Amino acid sequence: MADLKLVNVEKAYGEVKVLRNINLDIKTGELIVFVGPSGCGKSTLLRMIAGLERITGGEFTIDGVKMNDVPPAQRGIAMVFQSYALYPHMTVRDNMAFALKIAKKSAAEISAAVDKAAKILQLTPYLDRLPKALSGGQRQRVAIGRAIVRDPKVYLFDEPLSNLDAALRVATRIEIAQLKEQMPNSTMIYVTHDQVEAMTLASRIVVLAGGGISQVGTPLDLYERPENEFVAQFIGSPAMNLLPGEVVETGETTVVRLENGGVARSRVPTMATDKGMKVNIGVRPEDLVAATGEAIFTGEVEITEALGEVTLLYFKRQGEAAQVVAKLPGIHAGLRHKSVSLTAAPEKVHVFANGRSLLYR
Amino acid sequence: MEQFFGAATTIVIGVGGCLLYFFLTNLLLDRIFPASGPDISRNINRANAIRPWLFLFPALVLLALYLVYPLFWSVYLSVMDANGREFVGLYNYQWMVSDPKFLESMRNNILWLIVVPAFSTFFGLVAAALTDRIRWGNFAKAMIFMPMAISFVGASVIWKFVYDFRPEGQNQIGLLNAIVEAFGGTPETWLTHEIVNSFLLMVVLIWIQTGFAMVILSAALRGIPEETVEAAILDGASPLQLFFKIKVPQIWGTILVVWTTITITVLKVFDIVLAMTNGQWGTQVLGNYMYDWLVRGQDSGRASAIAIVIMLLVLPIMIWNIRNARREMR
Numbered sequence: 001m002a003d004l005k006l007v008n009v010e011k012a013y014g015e016v017k018v019l020r021n022i023n024l025d026i027k028t029g030e031l032i033v034f035v036g037p038s039g040c041g042k043s044t045l046l047r048m049i050a051g052l053e054r055i056t057g058g059e060f061t062i063d064g065v066k067m068n069d070v071p072p073a074q075r076g077i078a079m080v081f082q083s084y085a086l087y088p089h090m091t092v093r094d095n096m097a098f099a100l101k102i103a104k105k106s107a108a109e110i111s112a113a114v115d116k117a118a119k120i121l122q123l124t125p126y127l128d129r130l131p132k133a134l135s136g137g138q139r140q141r142v143a144i145g146r147a148i149v150r151d152p153k154v155y156l157f158d159e160p161l162s163n164l165d166a167a168l169r170v171a172t173r174i175e176i177a178q179l180k181e182q183m184p185n186s187t188m189i190y191v192t193h194d195q196v197e198a199m200t201l202a203s204r205i206v207v208l209a210g211g212g213i214s215q216v217g218t219p220l221d222l223y224e225r226p227e228n229e230f231v232a233q234f235i236g237s238p239a240m241n242l243l244p245g246e247v248v249e250t251g252e253t254t255v256v257r258l259e260n261g262g263v264a265r266s267r268v269p270t271m272a273t274d275k276g277m278k279v280n281i282g283v284r285p286e287d288l289v290a291a292t293g294e295a296i297f298t299g300e301v302e303i304t305e306a307l308g309e310v311t312l313l314y315f316k317r318q319g320e321a322a323q324v325v326a327k328l329p330g331i332h333a334g335l336r337h338k339s340v341s342l343t344a345a346p347e348k349v350h351v352f353a354n355g356r357s358l359l360y361r
Numbered sequence: 362m363e364q365f366f367g368a369a370t371t372i373v374i375g376v377g378g379c380l381l382y383f384f385l386t387n388l389l390l391d392r393i394f395p396a397s398g399p400d401i402s403r404n405i406n407r408a409n410a411i412r413p414w415l416f417l418f419p420a421l422v423l424l425a426l427y428l429v430y431p432l433f434w435s436v437y438l439s440v441m442d443a444n445g446r447e448f449v450g451l452y453n454y455q456w457m458v459s460d461p462k463f464l465e466s467m468r469n470n471i472l473w474l475i476v477v478p479a480f481s482t483f484f485g486l487v488a489a490a491l492t493d494r495i496r497w498g499n500f501a502k503a504m505i506f507m508p509m510a511i512s513f514v515g516a517s518v519i520w521k522f523v524y525d526f527r528p529e530g531q532n533q534i535g536l537l538n539a540i541v542e543a544f545g546g547t548p549e550t551w552l553t554h555e556i557v558n559s560f561l562l563m564v565v566l567i568w569i570q571t572g573f574a575m576v577i578l579s580a581a582l583r584g585i586p587e588e589t590v591e592a593a594i595l596d597g598a599s600p601l602q603l604f605f606k607i608k609v610p611q612i613w614g615t616i617l618v619v620w621t622t623i624t625i626t627v628l629k630v631f632d633i634v635l636a637m638t639n640g641q642w643g644t645q646v647l648g649n650y651m652y653d654w655l656v657r658g659q660d661s662g663r664a665s666a667i668a669i670v671i672m673l674l675v676l677p678i679m680i681w682n683i684r685n686a687r688r689e690m691r
Contacts, residue, residue: 052594073595073598079595081588081591081592085588085589085592087592087610088589088611098593098596099596102596102597102599102602103597
């Protein structure tokens with residue numbers, strides 16, 4: 001049982017604030033994923049929660065107890081590192097037992113806890129091996145086992161899958177999801193730069209950018225209702241297309257005349273005073289469909305990528321505008337160098353003004 | 362001044378000669394096996410096979426001349442009489458095992474062997490761990506490393522002053538006696554007290570070798586992955602547990618290499634004993650005893666026999682050390 005609360009938490013190195021105004025409420029049993037581009041401070045935030053980095057401002061509590069100055073070992077947390085951080089001179093058994101030995105638990109208690117964790121993680125045959133005799137996936141499981149054995153209130157994962165190859169990454173991801181399933185009362189915080197991991201594992205995702213929280217929400221929240229252009233483009237691959245334009249009709253359905261000559265209709269409601277407002281409409285590549293009449297975008301296909309299940313169309317840039325990408329289901333041969341018109345259903349069209357979605361105002 | 366120019370000229374000739382040798386032989390090799398023409402690939406392969414030997418040749422010759430040849434000559438001399446004229450069989454070795462001074466040297470060498478590497482490595486490890494944690498650590502490191510730059514004889518002179526004795530009533534210029542006096546004790550002629558004096562001599566070598574141990578171990582400590590340390594902090598390890606259960610085991614290989622390297626230095630110890638006591642008052646060691654028999658005793662047979670004993674003692678440690686160092690490098 002552990003509720004974590006961060007209030008106005010910040011991190012400064014001298015004058016430079018790398019994180020500020022971090023407000024976050026994490027409930028028992030949640031699996032929170034921190035995502036963001038590299039350098040956004042997601043690992044730093046995790047390390048602050050772990051106690052490996054000092055919190056330079058604000059307050060961090062676990063179950064209402066202020067943790068800012070509590071030493072890492074007393075916070076009731078366990079952490080799994082990207083590089084596994086196994087003790088190279090200890091066997092798998094000793095690696096997992098180390099924390100319990102430090103805590104002066106009885107030998108019977110230790111061996112019971114280790115055996116149990118080993119069984120969950122299928123490590124029993126490897127208990128007497130040194131880490132160097134294990135594969136990458138096995139090492140990562142030992143690192144997870146080391147966390148489980150301590151029975152912490154909070155699990156922290158710092159990019160735990162980044163050092164594994166693609167196939168193993170998927171397998172271990174599913175193992176972590178199953179592990180979470182088995183321990184419904186433990187709280188987990190997971191840092192990754194891989195949005196697939198974030199989307200598949202998280203109960204809620206925290207998108208970090210520019211030293212602050214960009215948006216917090218369930219994976220589908222972030223996908224369907226991004227609060228701002230950054231989140232809109234960060235979640236989903238290829239990234240959402242943003243097209244500049246001007247609001248020409250307001251009401252239940254907003255009509256935007258685009259600078260490229262197209263017209264976009266969106267279910268995002270607007271007020272009469274919004275008429276003439278400069279906006280960016282956002283539409284995901286997978287939401288674009290061939291247009292028969294009114295089109296959001298018309299352009300020449302520069303490159304196509306046929307992936308079988310989908311075909312990606314990369315359009316020729318028009319002036320300064322960003323490249324438009326469309327993802328059509330199925331196979332579409334012979335579209336290269338053709339002119340194609342595209343549109344999207346009004347409920348799939350997002351509207352951003354000054355970088356923020358008009359849904360949230 | 363004359364000496365200086367002499368030395369400078371020697372250096373210039375030596376270094377220049379080396380460069381010239383490498384340049385000319387290399388040129389010759391390329392002429393004989395030119396990297397062109399119809400046999401180009403065969404020529405390049407042959408030249409590449411020969412080139413390393415060409416460059417190693419001077420070193421091999423010097424090693425053979427100054428190490429291998431003397432080794433065999435020492436073995437030969439050790440079974441000859443004092444002048445190296447008559448064959449005496451194992452007489453010199455038989456003499457050795459019953460000679461009290463030799464046994465004293467062996468005993469002292471064993472003491473040195475245990476004490477000096479242990480303390481040097483231990484102090485070096487502690488210094489490495491502590492200097493990494495403080496702001497003026499680099500300055501402290503420089504200070505601890507400084508004695509490495511002093512010759513053994515120079516260090517001996519310094520420490521002779523530390524142990525210096527003046528008759529009671531006079532000002533004690535020796536640091537040790539000054540301290541003893543300050544606490545109300547009576548000054549002693551420290552270097553004449555058997556056993557104690559051996560340890561006082563060991564202090565000099567420990568003082569010198571600690572810097573070496575510290576530098577190597579400090580590098581090893583920095584090579585420990587930071588995450589393992591952080592993981593141990595999260596596991597609740599105290600600073601001491603962190604050091605002895607996580608850090609030290611990870612640099613164990615390096616500690617052994619440092620230990621054995623100092624061991625070899627210790628087995629060869631000679632200058633410190635010569636300069637401070639010359640083996641009197643029960644401080645004799647093998648290195649100095651060998652020198653004693655060769656120079657004062659004028660007996661190349663006994664001196665060589667002692668030399669062979671030293672070599673046999675060093676050899677296994679040396680082999681083990683090289684193997685270990687190679688494994689560390691991999």
